Amino acid sequence: MTGLALNCRINKKSLFDRKHYFYADLPAGYQITQQRLPIAVNGSLAYSVFVGKKRSQVINKTVRIKQIQLEQDSGKSLHDDLRSQTLIDLNRAGVGLLEVVLEPDMSCGEDAATAVRELQLILQTLGTSQANMAEGQLRVDANISVHHPGEPLGVRTEVKNLNSARFLAKAIDYEIQRQISELENGGEILNETRSFDYKLGCTVPMRDKEGKQDYRFIPEPNLPPLLLYDSASLPAGTDPQQVINIDRIRERLPELPSVTRDKLIQQYGMLPEHSLTLLNEVGLLEFFQNVIKETRAEPKKVTSWVLNTFLGFLKQQNLAVSESPVTPSALAELLNLLDRKTISSSAAKQVFAELWKSEGKTPAQIVSEKKLELMQDRETLEQLCHATMEQHPHVVMDMKKGNPRAINKLIGLVRKATLSRADPTVIKEILEKKLSA
Template sequence: MAAAVARGCGGLWRRARQCGAGGPAPHGQRAVASSATGGAVSAGKSGLAPWVPVVGLEIHAQISSNSKLFSGSQVQFAAPPNSLVSFFDASLPGTLPVLNRRCVEAAVMTGLALNCSINKKSLFDRKHYFYADLPAGYQITQQRVPIAVNGSLSYSLCTGNKMSQMVTKTVRIKQIQLEQDSGKSLHDDTRSQTLVDLNRAGVGLMEVVMEPDMCCGEEAAAAVRELQLILQTLGSSQAVMAEGQLRVDANVSVHHPGEPYGVRTEVKNINSIRFLAKAVDYEIQRQIEELENGGTILNETRAFDSKLGCTVPMRDKEGKQDYRFMPEPNLPPLIVYDAKSLPANMNHQQVVNIDWIHERLPDLPSVKREKLVEQYGILPEHSFTLLNEEGLTEFYENVVKQTQMKPKKVIGWILNDLLSYLKQHSLTVKESPVSSFLLADLLNLLEKKDISSTAAKQVLAELWKGEGKTPLEIVKEKKLELIQDQKELEQICQAVIDGQENEVMAIKAGNQKVLNKLIGLVQRETQGRSNPVLVKQLLEKKLSE
């Protein structure tokens, strides 16, 4: 039951387990104690009232740029440790930050794509804490006035019993702020030492803060997936979670309808979208159980343990930190312009112009999907699948361009054959052994009725081997072309009829289903080289003679 509840995003969650209120004795006692002291959650009430989970997200997206946010060192994943560290990145005394314009443009672009207002003047602040991978002892961020505020993100997810209904929801974006990434600490517990890699220190991040408008893991996952697609479309971030370019922290709480929000926990270390859904749902479930058992929720930071599938408190994040924010004195206010405010004598190469960026925004995923549905007549969920796989839309459109087959029919081959093969073999679209050109070639043979669809699948199976043969060559080699000679086909049909007296009797007695068996036999006789529609016609004609 728990699992079923976890997937339902209706907004209300029932009690986690039936045993909740009448749990083991110690829990029961605690429940009494908490209601006696007037705690927010009374055990008696929780037995019946539904729970409303509230989920908000803070997402750190690494900006895709050649150099870091405030220094000239290169940005590159998996470079040798400490090979991409400038004097500033290592916080050598006397070094100063110099803002990278590309990072500002990426943030403005992302802000516009998320319907934010762009602040023409934003400020940088220092956030202080001691940590080995934070060499300056503070992070430069935008606490007071971030570059973009008050946006929204629409995302869709599948609901219903068969997960076949698409529902579109919206989450508000509170703000997008520019800030520095930290380095990486590698703890060697056996030798009790910590190794620090500063390659990542100072890389530009956009922190996207989503309001707590979501209510389950699935919604959180769908929202992040949509954000990821948008970032990738814009090119403002590569947003590959496995490489840490997109990192999600989830704020989770539960409360009863009509009551104020519950105490929230923050779940960190979530490094895939699948884990995000799991972590959020686990945390919701955990909080409900805790509260139903009379416990309380601590305002704490927890980590998701992907192996155990659960969240655990983070020891080094215990206790409240006072970050002692203060304005960054070495950076003047960040000014961006629009067409109206742009001073005439300004060098256009050196300023960020919001309008200029707006005009050049590419089609966002939602628009791309609409266009696909409209242009090719495919189902909305197909458009989602096309966009979710990198390069699949382009592949599909290339096939459509090169074939006479209707786009609606092509989509079946793309999603059922190509995609499932790629998934089975853990390949990306780019790595597909069959190019869009070859697939189009094959579909053209099918469309021209040169081969049957059974034969087409056989050809495709050959093509996967990637031996460089064309579909036509395979068809010739394997003799898969349809028998175009009607007389020859009639003879084969006749032979089958002649050999199946009982079946012919049955058909004549009115059992039409048996006809399929005869068609099958003809197919077998022709090794799939006959057109089943034509065969059926021929058989019917002969049987009615």
């Protein structure tokens, strides 16, 4: 399924091999992998990078996928610098994993981090993996080399086990600058394995590869070839439950993140960067869609509230969408009150803050308790506007002279008299009518 989602050619016959090397986290002395004939090859991953001062310009890029292979996980080395010890955790050793090998098509840390985030979304959408990098469900090894344009790729270093997209970007950018500096000073780049020290923000050596290592690949004797079929090659009379049919899996592919983003842009007139944010935050798209279903407010207003106000509160409290005290129904009700001009924009933000603190209360209850309803009696508003104009004749004179700030000052004075319960648009309309009379 992952291979199909990444536009790969699926090999109907794939083979397993033994890769021999000695390291403390590999007690068997070899790793089962797919070196000769992996399960999927020649794919591609499209991703979008934001550039410009406001990061509002979108550049679409593609990285080629060399292959996807099934292999065996190793153990985990835990380095205790205080005691000068290395501990080995073998709990995950032998567990099957999927490795995606990318071609060297990316030129900076941001490209790699963005591509990995897109891959993470695809894996989560497919259900292949929860792909939580902090929990080790998705790990990245980065191979970095530098060279002059038109020249062959330089000697590469490998930075192992990066567990966040942010650290991936930092490690790559640091390593690029380190290699350039080393070469400019007359040094040479070693073919070595390094790790990223997130506290120092730099890469440090782990172990030398000692040139081109001979892994002594041999066919895995204990595992038969993995055979897959499509509808055309499926033998007659075969029980469909006993074989893997590529075409049937293709039919079951869910909507991929790129398609969902395009739909959001077309359906709601959403900016590309907003569609990316909705998908990048777990559960945020579902929250947004539930609000849209229950409110009469314009989609652009819903987008603004979800991405700015709602997401802003989540970030401040370091909460996931699933932990939010504000439900989609509550936000939809609040936006309906705002859309009907029952409350002002400033009052709506006050109500939202109360919703965050007062779980269980509805927006309507908070509006009633705090007396936040907009004044609907036009006659009373006209009287207040008249009184304010009489009390501040110098501001009225400024208005008549065409000072654009004067009208805003009068609006503010009227709203102050109503404890911010008057609609600024209605006040402006009344004031302009009185001035022209």
